[in-house]
Ligand code: SF4
């Protein structure tokens with residue numbers, strides 16, 4: 398196996414024996430084979446569009462299958478085998494349709510004609526043979542951009558899948574997913590073509606995130622500032638982790654009147670801010686912190702646990718029987734709910750003790766998405782003009798296990814009193830419960846939402862730039878980002894597409910970015926690795 402798609406990759410170079418994430422070699426090579434089969438499917442999808450063949454089933458499947466290969470999503474080899482076979486069946490159907498319309502179907506490339514072997518071990522051997530190993534690449538820089546594109550596409554696919562579940566789709570996004578996938582299989586791809594596609598991936602991801610934002614706010618309303626208890630209520634309990642709002646809505650509906658309180662974990666915290674979800678009286682509070690702490694935190698939860706989407710870790714024996722997965726996330730041996738009928742989760746919650754008594758605990762605020770922040774834009778502008786607010790820091794992105802990630806909590810603690818911290822995604826759990834006080838009636842710490850709400854953060858920045866009549870790069874705003882997996886790659890590409898400069902990125906730079914590609918990023922966008930909070934703050938504020 399070889400995998401270097403996420404930040405925690407072994408030795409900062411690549412997982413070759415076993416994934417640091419717990420991915421077994423068999424799962425890794427089956428994921429490679431799934432990508433290979435999707436590249437074949439994409440060739441026909443691109444050709445089909447030229448002759449008027451577009452197929453929603455193909456589009457949705459492509460997103461689901463790509464999403465399944467994201468870090469910490471699908472660990473079940475049998476489900477990957479199923480997806481590979483399905484991908485080839487869909488490819489063959491598409492090929493017939495394209496042929497019938499007079500489109501080109503005689504592709505010489507391997508993925509276009511690939512047939513899966515009869516058994517899982519033989520398919521694993523096929524996957525091993527087609528895995529994208531950097532040492533085999535003719536040009537390390539083209540390979541680096543090809544991988545950046547592939548990982549960015551995975552992020553786009555995840556957002557697109559979330560959005561389509563909420564009824565928001567755009568053919569333009571699907572078309573690019575296929576164009577990009579087909580390009581990753583093109584042996585003649587040039588450096589300039591690859592660079593152009595990488596930036597286009599950022600542009601398309603912006604649209605995918607816009608669709609998701611429309612899906613979330615269209616169905617559940619714009620988030621409003623909301624106080625979320627960190628304590629608990631006496632009674633039966635369900636903990637929901639991951640990112641999917643539709644799953645959350647269903648759980649809330651299916652637990653109504655059953656004496657069960659619903660709690661959020663990890664990236665589900667911002668769901669408390671949506672009017673369409675917070676209206677449920679049994680949607681109580683937040684339990685725990687970010688994904689990498691789930692083993693410890695799930696073990697302490699006295700109810701059923703549902704993991705929607707990413708980011709799952711190897712379940713511990715102590716809670717494996719209480720854990721359920723849904724959507725594209727999966728772990729061998731863990732009950733998977735394929736159809737949002739959460740009866741088994743409800744029954745499990747009723748069979749478990751739940752919390753023995755009320756515990757009030759502290760509380761945190763969430764719900765400062767674009768609508769809420771822009772409603773007080775006048776106050777913000779006045780505070781900046783009156784020099785009450787000196788600078789904004791967007792400290793956000795993924796969390797992870799590396800100790801160097803303490804940088805982000807230390808950074809926030811050291812931010813001067815006259816500066817505001819905006820945050821989003823699970824990186825916030827390093828400081829989400831800190832009381833940073835207020836400036837002119839505005840909280841100094843504003844939680845915009847999930848990583849899925851990066852679109853909201855971008856809209857806030859664009860609106861402020863318009864209000865101050867300057868470019869985004871001229872705003873008193875600095876982006877201090879942490880990355881972990883492929884949604885973060887896609888977001889970073891969107892920021893580059895928008896021409897946003899001076900991003901500080903950590904805790905380490907992606908292993909798939911070659912020295913020359915990094916050079917291009919530094920020269921054109923002044924991307925910088927994080928150093929120390931003191932040094933970075935001094936460099937930014939002077
Ligand atoms: S997803 Fe990350 S940790 Fe898992 S195998 Fe790939 S690089 Fe390693």
Ligand code: SF4
Nearest residue numbers: 664708795822823848
């Ligand atoms: S921000 Fe990234 S790492 Fe964190 S839970 Fe969301 S997808 Fe996973």
